[in-house]
Amino acid sequence: MAHKVLILNGPNLNMLGTREPAIYGATTLGDIEANCKAHAKGLGLTVDFRQSNHEGKLVDWIQQARGKANCIIINPAAYTHTSVAILDALKMTDLPIIELHMSNVHAREPFRYHSYVSPVATGVLCGFGADGYIMALDAAARLIAAQTSKQNKK
Numbered sequence: 001m002a003h004k005v006l007i008l009n010g011p012n013l014n015m016l017g018t019r020e021p022a023i024y025g026a027t028t029l030g031d032i033e034a035n036c037k038a039h040a041k042g043l044g045l046t047v048d049f050r051q052s053n054h055e056g057k058l059v060d061w062i063q064q065a066r067g068k069a070n071c072i073i074i075n076p077a078a079y080t081h082t083s084v085a086i087l088d089a090l091k092m093t094d095l096p097i098i099e100l101h102m103s104n105v106h107a108r109e110p111f112r113y114h115s116y117v118s119p120v121a122t123g124v125l126c127g128f129g130a131d132g133y134i135m136a137l138d139a140a141a142r143l144i145a146a147q148t149s150k151q152n153k154k
């Protein structure tokens, strides 16, 4: 069975491609989802791609990922900088976690410098726009392959 990557997107990312193209580009979230699914296929992975504007919904999806997904890629959007609930939920999963941001959060307003998610992330990617999702999938494939080969040696 193909390994599954859960890609979670936080608040307002459903507006991508419609506003602030100078920061987030012109690609819509629908385009990103289609590109992720096509790229994942080439990596032998399947993708479950979701977006919510609600913190609790994201927490529910993180909790439900245990035993169902092999890796979580998360762009928590504004919740990156505010959400202890998302941090706690991610802490409880035993899955590799990739934190992703389209913009370079370190080159923006100081309130974006701190992330509640980074301490529990396996790795963090930011500043590569929509390409970041493809890069994160490549990283997920490598993390899953490393984990699988470790398990096969047991």
Ligand code: CA2
Residues within 6 Å of the ligand: 011, 012, 013, 014, 015, 016, 017, 018, 019, 020, 024, 075, 076, 077, 078, 079, 080, 100, 101, 102, 103, 104, 105, 112
């Ligand atoms: O760079 C990223 O991916 C962010 O996670 C995006 C968040 C922001 O709060 C984080 O600091 C960095 C904002 C997402 C809002 O998305 C929009 C999409 C289109 C138009 C306006 C906002």
